[in-house]
Amino acid sequence: MAAAWHDEFPLRQDICYLNHAAVGVWPARTAAAVRAFADENLHQGAAGYPGWLQRERQLRRQLARLIHAGSEDDIALVKNTSEGLSLIAFGLDWQAGDNIVSTRHEFPSNRMVWQALEGQGVELRLVDVETAADAEAALAEQIDARTRLLSVSSVQYVSGFRLDLECLGGICRRQGVLFCIDAIQSLGALDVDVRRCRADFVVADGHKWLLGPEGLAVFYSRPEARERLRLLQYGWHMVERCGDFDAPTWRPAASARRFEPGSPNMLGIHALAASLSLFEEIGMQKVEKLVLDRARALRRLIRADDRLVLTTSDDPCRQSGVVCFRGRGRDERWHAWLYRELMQGGVICALRDGAIRLSPHFYTPDSALERFRHRLDALLSV
Numbered sequence: 317m318a319a320a321w322h323d324e325f326p327l328r329q330d331i332c333y334l335n336h337a338a339v340g341v342w343p344a345r346t347a348a349a350v351r352a353f354a355d356e357n358l359h360q361g362a363a364g365y366p367g368w369l370q371r372e373r374q375l376r377r378q379l380a381r382l383i384h385a386g387s388e389d390d391i392a393l394v395k396n397t398s399e400g401l402s403l404i405a406f407g408l409d410w411q412a413g414d415n416i417v418s419t420r421h422e423f424p425s426n427r428m429v430w431q432a433l434e435g436q437g438v439e440l441r442l443v444d445v446e447t448a449a450d451a452e453a454a455l456a457e458q459i460d461a462r463t464r465l466l467s468v469s470s471v472q473y474v475s476g477f478r479l480d481l482e483c484l485g486g487i488c489r490r491q492g493v494l495f496c497i498d499a500i501q502s503l504g505a506l507d508v509d510v511r512r513c514r515a516d517f518v519v520a521d522g523h524k525w526l527l528g529p530e531g532l533a534v535f536y537s538r539p540e541a542r543e544r545l546r547l548l549q550y551g552w553h554m555v556e557r558c559g560d561f562d563a564p565t566w567r568p569a570a571s572a573r574r575f576e577p578g579s580p581n582m583l584g585i586h587a588l589a590a591s592l593s594l595f596e597e598i599g600m601q602k603v604e605k606l607v608l609d610r611a612r613a614l615r616r617l618i619r620a621d622d623r624l625v626l627t628t629s630d631d632p633c634r635q636s637g638v639v640c641f642r643g644r645g646r647d648e649r650w651h652a653w654l655y656r657e658l659m660q661g662g663v664i665c666a667l668r669d670g671a672i673r674l675s676p677h678f679y680t681p682d683s684a685l686e687r688f689r690h691r692l693d694a695l696l697s698v
Contacts, residue, residue: 321679324594328662332684332691334614335664337473337501337638337675340527342591349590350529353583368582375585378592379534382600383499383518384509389571390542392535393580397500398425400519400535401467403575404496405429407545408464412437416465417458417493420444421669423473426498430467438464446475446629452483459487465494470508471501474669476611476628476638478506485514494541500524503534505607505637505677507600516541522584525607525637525677528591532584537572551577598678606678607637610685614639614674617689623696627671640671643696654695661691 324343327333333341356364376388385391394400406429416430420442430440441458448454455466466488471478481497488495496517502508504525510518518536522528537545547568552558554574555566568574595603618626618641627640643650648670655667666673676685 322681325679330662332663332687334674334676334680334684334688335666336505336525336527336677337476337673338524338666339530340504340524340677342529342587343527343594345594346528346587346590349586350583353586368585371589372580372582372585375589375592378589378596379536382503382508382592382595383534383536384511385536386511389573390536390539392537392572392575393585394519394533394535394575395531395581396533397498397519397521398429400517400533401425401429401496401498403535403545403548404465404467404517404519405433406548408494409544409546410436410438410464413439413462414464415439415441415460415462416467417441417443417455417463418467419455419469419472419479421446421472421474422469423498423500426467426469430465445479446472446477451477452480452487455484456487459491459493463491463493465496467496467498469498469501470506471636471638473501473638474671474673475640476501476636476673476675478629478634478636480633481508481513481515485512488516489514494544501636501638504595505604507604510536510538522588522591526588526591527594527677528588529584532581532588535572535575537575542572542574545575547574549575549577553578553580603678607676608635610676610678610680611635611637611639613682613685614676614688617685621693621696637675637677639674640668641674642671657695658691661695663688663691 376391379391380388443454445451494516499520503520516538521533523530554577556569618624625642625644
């Protein structure tokens with residue numbers, strides 16, 4: 317199996333790719349699927365469109381299995397996480413005095429959409445979960461009779477801090493509050509079960525840990541929850557009798573397809589379906605174990621060097637595929653320099669909130685971690 321993974325990721329020898337929390341690497345099968353789709357279009361156009369529709373249905377089933385959804389009907393294919401969150405933010409019927417609870421360090425996409433509701437008298441309550449003694453309890457304390465929604469990232473993009481989704485889902489269900497998860501830093505790295513965590517909505521792009529292309533995201537909605545969203549976009553693809561262009565009347569699809577107004581992103585669908593086939597072959601439980609193993613190896617490496625400070629939580633319950641560190645006693649300019657030097661040396665990483673962010677995947681070889689260690693040690697010695 318390890319040899320098969322190596323064949324799927326023929327990265328250049330001078331590249332140490334530790335940036336899946338930003339943009340993931342395509343597997344070889346995904347690149348092949350895109351080339352085949354382009355070649356098909358080149359030589360026969362859309363003559364095989366019925367087969368494309370089969371691939372679209374296949375992807376919905378793959379995504380439903382990935383997140384343990386009850387049905388593929390709960391899956392919508394949207395452009396990105398921002399669009400999915402916007403469908404929720406502007407689809408719900410808000411009243412002045414309502415509030416939303418979230419965390420203080422969310423990615424802008426999971427903050428701006430809720431801030432945009434302030435003109436309707438909706439309050440956004442932000443909790444610093446990473447400094448709280450009990451992150452889930454701190455969020456629960458902000459929920460009151462006027463709370464309509466709890467919206468959190470399953471894993472914080474800056475630090476890799478992981479929330480207990482099952483605990484939060486139970487709190488929301490007991491309080492009668494909708495539960496929305498931005499899972500972009502989980503799907504493809506951790507085994508996410510939307511039914512066990514009682515999620516009402518889950519949104520995630522396919523271009524990070526899922527190793528797919530940009531421009532295609534999954535939007536899960538529990539049937540009872542999606543009935544509460546008014547529709548914001550209309551078109552031929554979102555109707556119940558999709559493809560019956562001569563019908564004089566129409567109604568929205570009962571499934572989550574109601575959130576897809578127009579033509580699907582067939583190129584992205586072919587690519588993401590290919591990427592997900594690799595995860596299905598390996599199994600998400602094994603993928604999660606491998607991701608966490610590699611992240612632990614990086615944490616050990618950083619803790620062993622007195623010149624560095626690990627800024628990612630060491631609590632096993634809070635760990636994800638993201639590992640962050642800073643130089644001990646170093647300022648912002650130094651971290652910007654270190655980031656540039658790492659990138660120029662082939663260590664693909666990110667700079668977030670003044671810290672170096674690393675995000676290996678299940679296939680990341682030990683040799684890549686060793687190359688990173690050597691490169692980092694050389695730079696720390698300058």
